[in-house]
Amino acid sequence: MAKKKARPKREALLMARGITRRFGDRTILDGVDLDVAAGEAVGVVGPNGSGKSTLLRCIVGADEADSGETTLAGRELDERRPEIRQDLAVVMDDIDFFPDLSVVEHLDLMARAHSQPDAEEVVNVVLDEVGLMEVSGQLPSTLSSGQRRRLALASAFVRPRKLLVLDEPEARLDVEGVRWLGDKLVAEKRAGRAVLLVSHDPGLVERVCDRVVRLGPAPEPAPDATDVH
Numbered sequence: 001m002a003k004k005k006a007r008p009k010r011e012a013l014l015m016a017r018g019i020t021r022r023f024g025d026r027t028i029l030d031g032v033d034l035d036v037a038a039g040e041a042v043g044v045v046g047p048n049g050s051g052k053s054t055l056l057r058c059i060v061g062a063d064e065a066d067s068g069e070t071t072l073a074g075r076e077l078d079e080r081r082p083e084i085r086q087d088l089a090v091v092m093d094d095i096d097f098f099p100d101l102s103v104v105e106h107l108d109l110m111a112r113a114h115s116q117p118d119a120e121e122v123v124n125v126v127l128d129e130v131g132l133m134e135v136s137g138q139l140p141s142t143l144s145s146g147q148r149r150r151l152a153l154a155s156a157f158v159r160p161r162k163l164l165v166l167d168e169p170e171a172r173l174d175v176e177g178v179r180w181l182g183d184k185l186v187a188e189k190r191a192g193r194a195v196l197l198v199s200h201d202p203g204l205v206e207r208v209c210d211r212v213v214r215l216g217p218a219p220e221p222a223p224d225a226t227d228v229h
């Protein structure tokens with residue numbers, strides 16, 4: 001169960017208030033408030049099962065909170081609404097790809113479906129950035145798990161967006177991939193976008209996030225070096 005608050009000094013682009021989610025008699029989220037301003041990154045951290053993914057899913061409307069509300073630039077946030085999809089790019093753990101579209105066809109469709117100006121150029125730049133140029137003609141089923149993760153991230157980066165919501169984006173990336181991801185998320189902030197990031201990578205959170213919301217019990221203090229035998 002968690003009740004945490006995190007408010008930025010600037011006016012929030014994303015504003016979540018009183019998010020409460022119960023499964024049966026278990027209260028996973030208990031009135032969580034969370035704001036993210038443009039140009040800011042907020043991290044959501046906590047142990048397995050503490051409700052991080054549930055919080056993101058409630059915020060973007062992929063799951064229905066028992067109570068609470070979320071707005072993006074003052075409008076109710078629901079990723080199923082077209083005007084919200086224009087401003088929002090989400091990468092969750094369970095992304096599905098079109099099985100019959102190659103990597104480049106998939107990205108091209110994502111870019112054009114979201115009215116990305118200069119779709120072809122943006123797709124080429126992102127393919128190069130995420131290191132998928134060499135496999136751009138392959139079907140998703142023929143990619144490695146890390147390459148599929150890169151494709152999921154690329155699918156967000158080819159879209160127009162004001163807010164980027166990422167659930168453990170570092171999962172399955174190699175060391176170079178995590179470094180690239182950190183660079184990319186810092187660049188997102190510099191471009192004035194807001195980032196909401198669930199992560200188990202303290203280095204990535206430290207590098208990218210301006211503030212952190214912690215769910216679940218407070219972590220145990222690290223054992224003193226002299227205690228280790």
Ligand SMILES: Nc1ncnc2c1ncn2[C@@H]1O[C@H](COP(=O)(O)OP(=O)(O)OP(=O)(O)O)[C@@H](O)[C@H]1O
Pocket residue numbers: 023028046047048049050051052053054055
């Ligand atoms: N649809 C569901 N039905 C019942 N319980 C659920 C459901 N979805 C999530 N839970 C429970 O809610 C709790 C929080 O799950 P959640 O996936 O949000 O955790 P998390 O912090 O993202 O974990 P992890 O770090 O392992 O990804 C877990 O105990 C999980 O079993």
